[in-house]
């Protein structure tokens with residue numbers, strides 16, 4: 001019978017060894033299991049991170065750029081082809097709704113234009129590809145890349161000395177923020193700062209015109225909205241990122257001498273528009289015989305928007321570029337004060353959503369099936385109405401297209417693009 005001591009410290013080393021091996025085997029299998037569990041947790045976590053990264057529409061890792069042919073395309077596209085006052089503009093978000101229109105208008109008058117867009121899938125990327133094809137046919141090259149890719153931006157500034165940046169790339173839409181908040185931070189905050197960093201370091205620095213939004217007025221009730229009104233009550237994350245953009249650009253103007261113009265767009269609509277916007281999705285549903293959801297405010301008050309036709313907004317963008325004034329810094333150093341401006345680009349005549357639907361019904365010759373629903377508190381505001389006197393004074397901004405006329409043009413484009421075949425709409 002082994003003593004207790006022997007049990008614990010056996011006299012025969014072999015015995016000890018066996019027990020020791022058993023102990024080690026036990027320990028080894030527990031630690032292996034632990035390691036496997038850790039590995040599986042890490043794998044799941046990386047998969048989730050990767051998915052959300054991809055979901056945010058970031059195509060950062062898949063974008064390809066560089067090479068002789070690519071550089072030649074950039075240089076050709078950036079070339080100014082008019083004798084006086086021409087500019088070479090980097091247009092971010094060029095495959096987007098406003099970006100594609102602004103790019104075409106600039107090119108038409110002989111300015112150099114290079115676009116950049118990450119073709120994310122927030123809405124049907126085939127529409128972005130179609131806009132890109134249209135731009136390509138007009139000798140505008142669009143780089144497939146993300147504004148967070150600072151190496152790409154530095155390269156672009158190296159090979160094409162942009163005089164101006166028209167910054168329109170952003171995560172748009174107010175409701176999507178509840179689904180994918182990270183995409184707003186990625187494009188509207190991180191992307192903006194990456195772009196400003198590159199602009200600030202480039203020599204000469206470009207002047208920057210960028211898209212803020214009427215949504216910065218948030219819960220403001222004073223009408224019409226003037227640039228000096230309070231903008232510290234955003235109703236959505238989208239609005240908050242645009243407001244942050246105004247503060248961030250101010251910092252870069254103040255410290256580095258970048259010339260900055262922020263444009264607060266008011267519900268821009270028209271041909272090649274955005275499928276997530278009401279006038280567009282209503283058109284699709286009406287043609288497909290599907291019901292549309294029309295939001296109402298408290299006490300059944302109709303929502304109203306200062307719908308602004310795309311051609312008017314394009315004129316406002318170009319007027320802003322033409323009057324932007326120079327950045328004063330170089331190589332990251334400020335050499336004097338530079339312009340910092342903010343303008344409303346609206347239409348100054350709000351229309352209620354039911355009136356907009358009635359106009360669509362008229363142009364489509366189809367009655368809509370309307371479901372009226374109380375507006376949920378998910379980011380929308382009850383009305384927007386722009387005071388545009390500052391833009392008028394500064395660069396003669398004067399919108400000329402009323403909603404009836406603009407929607408007629410939109411419907412004409414919609415039917416020619418998607419066809420009349422109800423199945424394909």
Ligand SMILES: NC(=O)c1ccc[n+]([C@@H]2O[C@H](COP(=O)([O-])OP(=O)(O)OC[C@H]3O[C@@H](n4cnc5c(N)ncnc54)[C@H](O)[C@@H]3O)[C@@H](O)[C@H]2O)c1
Nearest residue numbers: 093096097098117118120146147169170187211265267268
């Ligand atoms: N359309 C409107 O009514 C309206 C109103 C107020 C403000 N705005 C602002 O105007 C600008 C243009 O709007 P839009 O209606 O043309 O939207 P859009 O979504 O059609 O265009 C934005 C484009 O930017 C691209 N993009 C997004 N994130 C990017 C990134 N990280 N890197 C590269 N490209 C990226 C998208 O792929 C898209 O093609 C946006 O800044 C938007 O917030 C638009």
